[in-house]
Amino acid sequence: xxxxxxxxxxxxxxxxxxxxTQALLIRAASEFSPLTQASSLGAxxxxxxxxxxxxxxxxxxxxxDTGMLHKETLELLERTKATSRAAVNVYQPVHESVVQFxxxxxxxxxxxxxxxxxxxxxxxxxxxxxxxxxxxxAWVTGLRREQSNNRGEVPxxxxxDKGRTKFNPLADWSWNDVWHYIASNDVPYNPLHDEFMPxxxxxxxxxxxxxxxxxxxxxxxxxxxxxxxxGLHVHEDQPVVSMIGARE
Ligand code: SF4
Numbered sequence: 001x002x003x004x005x006x007x008x009x010x011x012x013x014x015x016x017x018x019x020x021t022q023a024l025l026i027r028a029a030s031e032f033s034p035l036t037q038a039s040s041l042g043a044x045x046x047x048x049x050x051x052x053x054x055x056x057x058x059x060x061x062x063x064x065d066t067g068m069l070h071k072e073t074l075e076l077l078e079r080t081k082a083t084s085r086a087a088v089n090v091y092q093p094v095h096e097s098v099v100q101f102x103x104x105x106x107x108x109x110x111x112x113x114x115x116x117x118x119x120x121x122x123x124x125x126x127x128x129x130x131x132x133x134x135x136x137x138a139w140v141t142g143l144r145r146e147q148s149n150n151r152g153e154v155p156x157x158x159x160x161d162k163g164r165t166k167f168n169p170l171a172d173w174s175w176n177d178v179w180h181y182i183a184s185n186d187v188p189y190n191p192l193h194d195e196f197m198p199x200x201x202x203x204x205x206x207x208x209x210x211x212x213x214x215x216x217x218x219x220x221x222x223x224x225x226x227x228x229x230x231g232l233h234v235h236e237d238q239p240v241v242s243m244i245g246a247r248e
Contacts, residue, residue, distance in 0.1 A: 003043070003193040007179035014177050021169040022055060024156055025140070028167045029057040032138035036089075037061045038129070041076050042200050043178050043189055044142030044170050050187045051169075053085045059140060060087040062132050066124035067098060068202035072192050079188055091128040098123060108204050114223055117205075124202070138165040144173055147199070147215050175215070 011017065025048075028035055037052060039045035039061050052059045061084060063077055081088045101109075101123055110117035133139060143154045154171045170178070175198065182189055192200050196208040199216045209218045 004183045007176050008183040009176040010180040024169045035059050035138045037140040039063050046187050047181050062089050065090050065092050070203045076190050091132045093124045140167045143168040144170050
């Protein structure tokens, strides 16, 4: 069964949620420039990119290519670049930093300790994210409250730890809403979602989840739950998942 077969069922108030999301994106685009969408090409992010394109908003899309993405994600990236009206900008880690890190720690050091995993995220994710966000006053993400306990309070807009406005236009969407939108609008999505990977990151750090497991259980599954963020969406007053631990 595909993710659409399994999940595409709208909430009763889906149309109202969609209207609010569209209004928020329109307002964000009119009030903030330059504004960008940070996309991991996951289900939420393809919905937002589709909304940006259908509303013809001036919001370029930013994708982090960590060098460790699944081939399915890279294929979706190419398809998105070819079809998106909005510009799709790809940021990669500094090559020399990756080479030195791999030389020093080996190919998959993330399994050896939380510190090494966070160091890898720092080089491959946080540094390019910081480069992309430099000079920007606002960005758009696909965070939803339902994604994990850590994200239960996600607001529609907030101020990040660098004083930028962060818009989370799907904050109150359910997973079923996301798939209803994808199905209704024939939005291309990562086929790994059909293989029970609701949250998709780098290949070595993502696995399929079992029935009843938490939404993000397949991310860094070997670690304690509290460490499971890479640092892209944390505040400096959250020490457990701060910058020492480098979306997403
Ligand atoms: S998610 Fe895994 S492979 Fe990707 S940057 Fe973090 S530790 Fe490295």
